[in-house]
Amino acid sequence: MSNVVNSEYMLSVQLMFGISKDTKTKYVIVLEDSTFENAIQHCKEKGGFLATISNERDRKHTEEFIKQMYMSDNTFWLGISDRNKERFFESVNGEVIPFLPSFWAKDQPDNGGGTDPTCARLEKEIGSNKYFLNDVDCRKTHYGICEIPKEDKVDNHDLFSDCENEHEDYCYELLAALHRDFSTSNKACENWYDGQLAKISNLNKLLYFSELILNKGKENEDYWVGLTDRDRKGLWKFIEGTEAPFVPELWFDNEPNNNVGEKDEEDCVVATFIDENLLLEDRKCSDSYKFICVIRSGLNR
Secondary structure (H helix, E strand, C coil): CCCCCCHHHHHCCEEEEEECCCCCCEEEEEEEEECHHHHHHHHHHCCCEECCCCCHHHHHHHHHHHHHCCCCCCCEEEEEECCCCCCCCEECCCCECCCCHHHECCCCCCHHHHCCCEEEEEEECCCCCCEEEEEEECCCCEEEEEEECCCCCCCCCCCCCCCCCEECCEEEEEEEEEEECHHHHHHHHHHHHCEEECCCCCHHHHHHHHHHHHHCCCCCCCEEEEEECCCCCCCCEECCCCECCCCHHHECCCCCCCCCCCCCCCCEEEEEEECCEEEEEEECCCCCEEEEEEECCCCCC
16 A cells, blocks of 8 residues: 555546544545446555445545545445345445435435446435435446555555655646635645645746646646735735745736736636646636645655
């Protein structure tokens, strides 16, 4: 488990780690739309298995983890299926999963509307904050939630011992699978990586991020970076509060313009490509974009 961040990232398999506050169980969210079988394999490669829900405690901990990871709008595979015997649900480890009607969505399980076999996904009920199981075709694609056994003693400081995206003694993660507003993006960096939104203070750093994004083929997206003037208009600061010098070469022409006169002014900053050039532009903080995290605990050299 020491090598949890590796070349898989280059194959677009991104991972988010968390620890249940109550049980210290380690969970992993695989940020790739995967079939049920592929999700099982991703979990095995991490030394774990697709998580299951067999009692109220399990459900509570799983829901808390999803909320902690700011993933409440997503749907996830769990390690429950009737692949061996129709309507006889088992975990991926072969354990019988008791049928508890309160855990399933209304009128579920329904055999995937006529599909056999079926696998269980966890989905949020429309109009509420509760999650329920639904059996669907195992060939559908969703994110997955893996559970890592307690005996594998891994903490957040071990997770990034092997950094794929290192620059000037810092480690970076490009979150190209998610869209979040500015504040939620920064909270996600804090929760997942003990970090913050990455800051761009000079051309060297901007060129590094340009190369990173191009190498991953993600240049058609915009990315939040840790720069804002929310506290005082025109006084730009990095996310940790230090004043950011204005470097015109980092910005598009006529930027930042703060969207003056509009109801929601542009107080936060994205890095975006135009004509193959990565430059900065201010946007509304409530907008949702992908984001780049810098990991505080990753490299201490």
